[in-house]
Amino acid sequence: MISIGTTGRVGIFLCECGEEIAPVVDLTKLSAKIGGADMPVSVHVTRYWCSGAGRRLLASTIEKEGLDAVVVAGCSERMLGPLMRDTAERAGVNRNRTVLANLREHCANVHVGKRAAATAKALRLVRAGVEKALRAEKLEPIVSDVSRSVAVIGGGISGLTVARSLAARDIPVTLIERDAELGGTLRSINRLFPSYCNSAEYAGQVAAEASGDPNVEVWTSSRVTGVAGHAGDFRLTVESEGSTRELSVGCVVLATGADVLVPYGLFEYDDNTKVVTQLEFEAMLREGLGTVKRIVMIQCVGSRNEERPYCSRVCCTATVKNTITVLEQVPNAEITVLTRGFAQYVGDLDRARSAGVTFLRYDPERPPEVGVETVEVFDVISSVEVAIRYDLVVLATPLVAYDETVELAGLLGVPSDRHGFIAEPHTKLRPGKFAPRGVFVVGSAHWPATVTECQSQAYSAAARAAELLSSDVIEREPVVAVVDELTCRGCGECAEACAHDAVVMRDSDDGMKTASVDTVRCVGCGVCTQVCPSSAVTLRHLTPGQLLAMVSATVGA
Numbered sequence: 001m002i003s004i005g006t007t008g009r010v011g012i013f014l015c016e017c018g019e020e021i022a023p024v025v026d027l028t029k030l031s032a033k034i035g036g037a038d039m040p041v042s043v044h045v046t047r048y049w050c051s052g053a054g055r056r057l058l059a060s061t062i063e064k065e066g067l068d069a070v071v072v073a074g075c076s077e078r079m080l081g082p083l084m085r086d087t088a089e090r091a092g093v094n095r096n097r098t099v100l101a102n103l104r105e106h107c108a109n110v111h112v113g114k115r116a117a118a119t120a121k122a123l124r125l126v127r128a129g130v131e132k133a134l135r136a137e138k139l140e141p142i143v144s145d146v147s148r149s150v151a152v153i154g155g156g157i158s159g160l161t162v163a164r165s166l167a168a169r170d171i172p173v174t175l176i177e178r179d180a181e182l183g184g185t186l187r188s189i190n191r192l193f194p195s196y197c198n199s200a201e202y203a204g205q206v207a208a209e210a211s212g213d214p215n216v217e218v219w220t221s222s223r224v225t226g227v228a229g230h231a232g233d234f235r236l237t238v239e240s241e242g243s244t245r246e247l248s249v250g251c252v253v254l255a256t257g258a259d260v261l262v263p264y265g266l267f268e269y270d271d272n273t274k275v276v277t278q279l280e281f282e283a284m285l286r287e288g289l290g291t292v293k294r295i296v297m298i299q300c301v302g303s304r305n306e307e308r309p310y311c312s313r314v315c316c317t318a319t320v321k322n323t324i325t326v327l328e329q330v331p332n333a334e335i336t337v338l339t340r341g342f343a344q345y346v347g348d349l350d351r352a353r354s355a356g357v358t359f360l361r362y363d364p365e366r367p368p369e370v371g372v373e374t375v376e377v378f379d380v381i382s383s384v385e386v387a388i389r390y391d392l393v394v395l396a397t398p399l400v401a402y403d404e405t406v407e408l409a410g411l412l413g414v415p416s417d418r419h420g421f422i423a424e425p426h427t428k429l430r431p432g433k434f435a436p437r438g439v440f441v442v443g444s445a446h447w448p449a450t451v452t453e454c455q456s457q458a459y460s461a462a463a464r465a466a467e468l469l470s471s472d473v474i475e476r477e478p479v480v481a482v483v484d485e486l487t488c489r490g491c492g493e494c495a496e497a498c499a500h501d502a503v504v505m506r507d508s509d510d511g512m513k514t515a516s517v518d519t520v521r522c523v524g525c526g527v528c529t530q531v532c533p534s535s536a537v538t539l540r541h542l543t544p545g546q547l548l549a550m551v552s553a554t555v556g557a
């Protein structure tokens with residue numbers, strides 16, 4: 001039972017989470033078991049505490065019952081921690097005294113069909129949460145100055161659009177591009193679906209508008225090699241045309257795009273000069289096709305397979321767009337597109353079909369075979385083996401992440417997925433919001449995207465960055481480490497272990513060294529607390545007292 005030396009009245013908010021938690025955990029039984037005469041808690045259950053109605057109910061309950069600590073038992077801290085803390089804080093509960101007990105991933109999702117055991121475990125998790133909340137010190141946010149400027153890394157259409165949008169709000173931007181020229185992939189594309197405008201001209205025009213803006217400084221042939229700081233005050237190290245430059249900005253936008261897979265070893269690409277990629281074909285279309293008349297296009301080359309199970313989204317649209325351009329240049333061209341079935345929106349498909357383009361469907365288990373003069377394919381729809389004569393075979397290959405983008409993401413603290421793309425932690429609940437505050441990812445670095453999608457993401461990121469930079473100061477969660485100077489023996493292990501350069505060793509009056517935490521740099525990860533041999537470093541938001549009480553509630557409940 002909850003105990004020793006704790007103060008305050010705790011509200012426990014159990015969440016059914018739709019059909020996620022309630023069918024596995026018996027919330028009625030759980031409500032009855034929580035608390036007791038010596039435990040000053042009130043228990044409430046609803047379908048979704050994260051919904052608008054749920055949050056309003058949570059706030060009014062806090063006010064009505066005069067609660068001064070809250071445990072929301074439902075989703076993870078990562079998913080809903082900030083939202084729940086904001087809601088409770090507005091109703092008067094200190095941010096550090098709102099705790100999340102993860103009944104969804106840590107209980108319901110992993111114990112389906114074991115209702116009694118899941119309910120017993122839920123009870124332990126909730127009790128641990130109560131212990132943590134009751135022992136939580138009331139902490140105030142850390143306030144720091146904001147540098148009203150943005151670094152945009154990557155000068156493709158996404159980065160250019162962010163830069164222009166921020167510049168229009170009078171926010172200074174440094175656009176860092178690794179190539180000598182701006183424009184990204186659009187420089188290599190012939191025409192752009194859906195407008196069929198000249199892609200390179202369009203990219204050039206947007207680049208000229210961005211670089212001509214007095215609020216935009218363009219650094220070409222430049223790469224970011226180091227990142228320090230936090231939202232409002234990032235410090236970047238940039239290798240730029242042979243020299244190293246330092247840059248201080250309030251936000252960072254990652255817009256480094258993606259590469260196009262070169263299909264070595266696939267469909268005779270290495271040995272047959274009549275086999276090209278869709279990107280190489282874009283250049284051929286720009287030059288003119290000459291005598292090429294019979295074209296076979298193969299989709300999903302190197303994607304939707306074991307190594308790259310994802311659909312690259314832009315390839316089918318690009319292929320169909322190119323069939324239409326071919327027919328404009330060579331009206332009697334014979335074009336066959338071999339697909340695996342369309343997984344995404346495909347643009348001008350009907351227009352291509354009625355213009356005479358043939359679409360056949362192949363089985364990935366029986367892929368087309370490219371011979372010297374023909375492509376042989378088993379058409380799944382008609383169950384017929386077909387041999388198609390060709391002058392050119394065009395392979396649609398997927399967008400793949402740059403290794404360098406994955407490294408940059410690591411420096412910025414944004415996790416990338418197993419394919420190297422950088423999606424937000426929750427695409428449905430918090431689209432466009434990435435884990436570290438002040439960092440945004442847009443365009444094909446995020447996931448293969450069309451130009452329209454890149455630009456929507458860019459406008460959204462620019463608006464969010466502008467919102468963050470609209471104030472002179474920024475408030476940060478007070479989740480930082482603290483050093484007890486009396487116990488610190490000055491060994492420096494914490495400073496060595498800190499990946500954020502947040503712990504420095506200072507000379508103390510007695511001639512010894514003492515560790516000191518820079519609260520602006522500290523991210524509260526806790527690594528320093530683990531290496532300290534004298535337990536002099538602790539986390540303000542998770543003290544040893546809280547931890548011990550939580551463990552004892554978990555094993556002893």
Ligand SMILES: Cc1cc2nc3c(=O)[nH]c(=O)nc-3n(C[C@H](O)[C@H](O)[C@H](O)COP(=O)(O)OP(=O)(O)OC[C@H]3O[C@@H](n4cnc5c(N)ncnc54)[C@H](O)[C@@H]3O)c2cc1C
Nearest residue numbers: 154156157158178184185193256257318443444449450451
């Ligand atoms: C063959 C083909 C045809 C297509 N056709 C169409 C179409 O018709 N319509 C359409 O909407 N979309 C089309 N697309 C998709 C379109 O190309 C993308 O939507 C768009 O290029 C993505 O823009 P981006 O700025 O996100 O990335 P990119 O265009 O890839 O630009 C990224 C920029 O970042 C730079 N960069 C990379 N790494 C770093 C680094 N570490 N530091 C600094 N800079 C860096 C790169 O040099 C580049 O300039 C097509 C794609 C392909 C491959």
